[in-house]
Amino acid sequence: MKVVVAFVFLLGACLAQMPHPCKSPPLLAGSMILFTQDEKLGLKSNYMYDAYRQWQRFTQAGVADNETFNYDIFLLYKEHVAYVVDNDNQTCTGYPLYGDYQPIVIPGDAYLLAQSFIGSSSEPREGVLVNTWSGNLPNQEGLYISTVTQFGCVPVNSMYHTRKYGWMILQYIDNVKGLPDPDQLIPPPFCLDPAKVGFSAQKPVDFLDLFQQMM
Structure with missing residues (x-):
């Protein structure tokens, strides 16, 4: 009997360790490194992610051509609106946001490529301990390959294909669960006046278009 109980316990422990498709924490903050196959886009940005409201914020600051820059991108998917804020000049430009919201998730039909250790x-x-998954993008544009931690489903990196840029690689670092101040995902007040942001005059964009404009 003891042998049977021990076997059942061991089997249960093994099954508990088996990789399964998962959802990342709905509230995340950290840093992200992004670059594309065509070398037209490459940057490091701080990010905030709210899956409940379908809002994201990306902050990029640095020096280029001996000039400093300090930008924020706000993506409000439910509202189909994006804002680019120049923090140095306190200006805001609004854009119609196209494309469906893509949560950080490993879909149920994903295929497990490998389980491995980083380090x-x-x-x-x-x-x-991380799991690497693969599958088809929702729009059938190509494949994606995503790696998340076994415990917590925290994103590590993702690679997927777009017609515009080819393969794109995202690496997530310094991730923290939760948002210390959720109000930081709200665009500043001067973004909410359509007359000032020129919203109606802008063409629809996705988040990659906005990142390219910031470079």
Whole structure:
């Protein structure tokens, strides 16, 4: 009987470790490195992610051509609106936002490519157990390959194909669950006046278009 109980316990522990499609935490913040196959786009940005409201914010600051820049991109998918804020000049430009909201999730039809350690499995705290998944993009534009942690489904990196840029790679670093201040996802008040942001004069964009404009 003890042998049977031990076997059942061991089987249950093994099944608990088996990778399954999952959803990442609905509230995340951290940094993101993005670059494209055609080398037209490459940057590091801080991000905030709210899956409940379908809002995202990306912040990029630095120096280019001996000039500093400090931009924020606000993506409000339910409202189909995007805002680019120049924090130095306190200006805001609004754009119609096209494309469906894509949560950070491993779909149920994803195919498990591998389970592996980032770092080392030799000693505790020397590595992180991750799962790498693949599947078809919702619009059948190509494949995606995404890696998330086994515990918590925290995003590590994603690679997927777009007609405009070819393969695009996203790497997530310094992730933190939750948002210290959810109000930071709300665009500043001067973005809410259509006459000032020129919203109606802009062409529809997706978030990659906006990133390219910031470079």
